[in-house]
Amino acid sequence: MANFSQIKAIAFDLDGTLIDSVPDLAAATRAALQELNLPLCTQDQVRSWVGNGAEMLMRRALSFALNTAVSDERLAACMPRFMYFYQQNLQQHSRLYDDVERVLQQLYAAGYQLAIVTNKPYEFTVPLLEAFKLNGYFSIVLGGDSLLKMKPDPMPLTHILQQWQLEPEQLLMVGDSKNDILAAKAAGIASIGLTYGYNYGEDIGLSSPTVVCEQFNEISGLLDVSAESMEQ
Known part of the structure; x- marks a missing residue:
């Protein structure tokens, strides 16, 4: 002991x-991907991506949706929308x-x-x-x-x-x-x-x-x- x-x-x-907090993070991630007309991830995938901050979460989500590495420029362009959607979903299901x-x-x-x-x-x-x-x-x-x-x-x-x-x-x-x-x-x-x-x-x-x-x-x-x- x-x-x-x-x-x-x-x-x-x-x-x-x-x-x-994964249910709300997943809702925000999916909303950001949907706005970009990209394939949507699952809540279980988001659960496996959480832990290194918001930018890394979205980098992993974009890499999944695009099936390729994501440039810093593309990530930076997406982050404000993710942040907006998460603000809307901050405590809905957590x-x-x-x-x-x-x-x-x-x-x-x-x-x-x-x-x-x-x-x-x-x-x-x-x-x-x-x-x-x-x-x-x-x-x-x-x-x-x-x-x-x-x-x-x-x-x-x-x-x-x-x-x-x-x-x-x-x-x-x-x-x-x-x-x-x-x-x-x-x-x-x-x-x-x-x-x-x-x-x-x-x-x-x-x-x-x-x-x-x-x-x-x-x-x-x-x-x-x-x-x-x-x-x-």
């Missing part, structure tokens, strides 16, 4: 970790995963500092957190465009270490993708890999997180937060 006794702060991924709000309430009440570290553009991250009434738990929110680099680069996590004046052993990364685990390893911090999210069809265990969890509520036991506090 991993020892998380020194943890003071927790950084959470968003898509595939706290929120299942949902919280089981126990997310309850466990966040518990961790917040226990005094942990909480952050969001996602590759989703910041302009979509904050409204999505607000829509699910999660924004009050997080004192740092980093989108994929908030800093010069995003996961799997460690920059967002080292930024949090600096902002909160933490040692690496005091910060924990929780995510569903190898990008989360690689970023944590590069930053020298512990990680929890969740099996239920989006990881390009790969077993999250292959990335060797500190701990693998099948359910979000397992985090409570790992951090030794009492069951009583969950019921309050």
Whole structure:
């Protein structure tokens, strides 16, 4: 069993970790392709493409539809329309995963500092957190465009270490993708890999997180937060 006794702060991924946002991302992706009279992708395909930010999602969708590599110019021309359609579909079909709000309430009440570290553009991250009434738990929110680099680069996590004046052993990364685990390893911090999210069809265990969890509520036991506090 991993020892998380020194943890003071927790950084959470968003898509595939706290929120299942693929249905809305798929709707926006399909709308952008339809406007270009291109073949439409499926929701399952979008689920396998999510994780490296909005531009990479659309690059993968366009490459699929055109059956060829996509130029930077063509991608740049398409992105405003994808962003528009996603803004229209931001919270139509997305949902919280089981126990997310309850466990966040518990961790917040226990005094942990909480952050969001996602590759989703910041302009979509904050409204999505607000829509699910999660924004009050997080004192740092980093989108994929908030800093010069995003996961799997460690920059967002080292930024949090600096902002909160933490040692690496005091910060924990929780995510569903190898990008989360690689970023944590590069930053020298512990990680929890969740099996239920989006990881390009790969077993999250292959990335060797500190701990693998099948359910979000397992985090409570790992951090030794009492069951009583969950019921309050």
